[in-house]
Amino acid sequence: MIDTYGREITYLRLSVTELCNLRCRYCMPEDGVCKKRHEDMLTQEEMVTAVRAAAALGIRKLRITGGEPLVKANIVGLCRDAAAVEGIREVCLTTNGTLLPKLAQQLRDAGVKRLNISLDTLNEEKFRYITRIGSLQDALNGLETALACGFEKIKINSVLIGGFNDNEIPELADLTRRYPVDVRFIELMPMYDSGDFGPEAFIPYTTVTERLPELIPMPADGGVAKLYRLPDAFGNVGLISPVSAHFCAECNRIRLTADGKLKPCLHSSDEISLKGLDYDGMLETMRSAILAKPKWHGELSYRERSHANRNMNQIGG
Numbered sequence: 531m532i533d534t535y536g537r538e539i540t541y542l543r544l545s546v547t548e549l550c551n552l553r554c555r556y557c558m559p560e561d562g563v564c565k566k567r568h569e570d571m572l573t574q575e576e577m578v579t580a581v582r583a584a585a586a587l588g589i590r591k592l593r594i595t596g597g598e599p600l601v602k603a604n605i606v607g608l609c610r611d612a613a614a615v616e617g618i619r620e621v622c623l624t625t626n627g628t629l630l631p632k633l634a635q636q637l638r639d640a641g642v643k644r645l646n647i648s649l650d651t652l653n654e655e656k657f658r659y660i661t662r663i664g665s666l667q668d669a670l671n672g673l674e675t676a677l678a679c680g681f682e683k684i685k686i687n688s689v690l691i692g693g694f695n696d697n698e699i700p701e702l703a704d705l706t707r708r709y710p711v712d713v714r715f716i717e718l719m720p721m722y723d724s725g726d727f728g729p730e731a732f733i734p735y736t737t738v739t740e741r742l743p744e745l746i747p748m749p750a751d752g753g754v755a756k757l758y759r760l761p762d763a764f765g766n767v768g769l770i771s772p773v774s775a776h777f778c779a780e781c782n783r784i785r786l787t788a789d790g791k792l793k794p795c796l797h798s799s800d801e802i803s804l805k806g807l808d809y810d811g812m813l814e815t816m817r818s819a820i821l822a823k824p825k826w827h828g829e830l831s832y833r834e835r836s837h838a839n840r841n842m843n844q845i846g847g
């Protein structure tokens with residue numbers, strides 16, 4: 531479907547849970563989330579109905595996200611049902627990777643084609659610091675397992691955090707030489723409660739090209755990342771700049787949260803509820819949400835923080 535500003539909306543990001551087995555400092559509070567009532571969250575059946583309605587409106591790509599999607603009960607069944615929806619060409623999933631040793635093959639068999647694995651550091655102590663409770667080895671085991679499971683594409687996402695991982699840019703980018711993966715550096719977004727991080731932690735995407743002058747520009751692939759490649763690498767280095775160079779004019783996505791709120795724009799507080807609606811109700815509500823998608827998200831900086839009124843674990847990135 532085409533929105534009010536001529537953008538074709540083809541991509542749905544479905545957050546299947548707000549819960550997570552990690553507590554990344556820029557994403558969620560230390561004490562986790564206060565668990566909402568079960569009846570306030572979308573059921574698995576409602577999620578699949580929403581995907582059917584989205585597909586009827588022209589959504590072709592679905593990304594399952596969270597919270598951590600792999601902590602959700604029956605995530606494999608949900609991916610299988612979503613992949614079987616007519617019109618959905620691609621089911622992708624974003625994960626912190628730690629539960630992939632158990633689930634990667636089942637997800638691939640269920641029809642998940644592509645994986646994004648979040649990994650901000652290759653240092654065990656720093657991993658523990660940034661995730662508050664996680665183990666780097668679990669995430670690396672997840673990556674290794676996924677690489678053996680035949681996914682069409684695996685991308686590693688690293689949030690750029692000044693004073694934390696900017697000294698690891700070469701090492702993280704070098705993963706594209708060690709493995710057949712892309713590595714994408716994403717600017718830190720100033721969310722409602724981005725934990726301990728203030729203006730000094732924000733570093734622009736251009737820091738990566740400054741640190742890695744050997745990067746070779748690559749043709750765009752239709753995604754939001756500016757693409758480069760290291761000599762002799764298997765995959766690309768992508769730079770994603772939601773803060774310093776927004777991509778609202780090309781935004782082709784809508785989001786659906788685990789509690790059933792359609793978000794036409796990541797950084798707006800506008801939400802439209804789907805909870806409790808049947809297929810026809812969801813179809814019409816989704817149509818209005820697409821038409822309500824704003825032209826851009828407004829100023830976004832460490833002075834003008836996101837207006838989303840949610841932390842990232844409650845949206846899905």
Ligand code: SAM
Pocket residue numbers: 550556557595596597598599624625626646647648687689716717718719720721724842843845846847
């Ligand atoms: N738990 C999964 C994971 O970590 O990949 C999926 C959900 S997580 C919210 C999705 C993505 O959002 C992750 O790549 C994470 O690094 C990113 N993210 C979370 N908070 C962010 C922030 N404040 N700025 C930029 N990216 C953020």
Ligand code: SF4
Pocket residue numbers: 550551552553554557558596597598626648842843
């Ligand atoms: Fe969990 Fe992902 Fe947020 Fe980290 S970024 S706390 S893994 S939802």
